[in-house]
Amino acid sequence: DADVTQTPRNRITKTGKRIMLECSQTKGHDRMYWYRQDPGLGLRLIYYSFDVKDINKGEISDGYSVSRQAQAKFSLSLESAIPNQTALYFCATGVGHEDTQYFGPGTRLTVL
Amino acid sequence: DQQVKQNSPSLSVQEGRISILNCDYTNSMFDYFLWYKKYPAEGPTFLISISSIKDKNEDGRFTVFLNKSAKHLSLHIVPSQPGDSAVYFCAASARVDNFNKFYFGSGTKLNVKP
Numbered sequence: 189d190a191d192v193t194q195t196p197r198n199r200i201t202k203t204g205k206r207i208m209l210e211c212s213q214t215k216g217h218d219r220m221y222w223y224r225q226d227p228g229l230g231l232r233l234i235y236y237s238f239d240v241k242d243i244n245k246g247e248i249s250d251g252y253s254v255s256r257q258a259q260a261k262f263s264l265s266l267e268s269a270i271p272n273q274t275a276l277y278f279c280a281t282g283v284g285h286e287d288t289q290y291f292g293p294g295t296r297l298t299v300l
Numbered sequence: 301d302q303q304v305k306q307n308s309p310s311l312s313v314q315e316g317r318i319s320i321l322n323c324d325y326t327n328s329m330f331d332y333f334l335w336y337k338k339y340p341a342e343g344p345t346f347l348i349s350i351s352s353i354k355d356k357n358e359d360g361r362f363t364v365f366l367n368k369s370a371k372h373l374s375l376h377i378v379p380s381q382p383g384d385s386a387v388y389f390c391a392a393s394a395r396v397d398n399f400n401k402f403y404f405g406s407g408t409k410l411n412v413k414p
Binding site for chain 2: 223232233
């Protein structure tokens with residue numbers, strides 16, 4: 189079984205709809221992250237969480253919110269999706285000083 | 301403005317030859333660098349890393365070189381194998397408030413031809 193799972197893997201939605209992307213991990217890591225990837229750009233950090241009570245904004249948090257329901261679960265929400273949020277979204281976990289990150293398989297989101 | 305750049309979107313090499321993937325960065329505060337490998341429909345997986353106190357780190361067929369004065373990072377794969385065909389991302393981090401914030405390059409797609 190995969191250590192970091194994401195659901196759904198693909199989603200097509202319409203402008204204005206609320207969308208939730210879910211991430212679960214079995215690695216036991218405290219730190220969890222949400223990134224988005226766009227063509228020609230690297231992965232950009234949306235939100236990160238050090239533990240259930242510690243959530244922080246990344247470099248592109250506008251239009252997104254997150255919930256850390258448990259150590260193993262970290263959800264990303266788009267309250268009112270817009271077309272420029274069409275992207276590939278990755279969840280990741282990490283631990284330790286050097287913080288090597290372990291990524292989920294990604295969710296491809298299309299907003300029409 | 302991207303702080304980590306991979307200027308070659310793609311690279312094609314023959315099996316058995318050396319693959320050299322390059323990465324440039326702008327922030328002199330970066331002190332830890334990584335390479336990730338990504339296959340289609342999968343998330344990036346960690347490949348190799350290097351701390352800024354070193355200029356070389358080797359792991360089997362993979363070697364990462366760091367030139368701090370040039371703010372340049374490279375990944376060498378010798379010998380290249382068809383299974384190495386993937387997208388390679390470099391990443392750099394600076395430690396801020398007990399957190400290593402990572403910046404990723406846009407990736408280089410490596411194709412190793414049999």
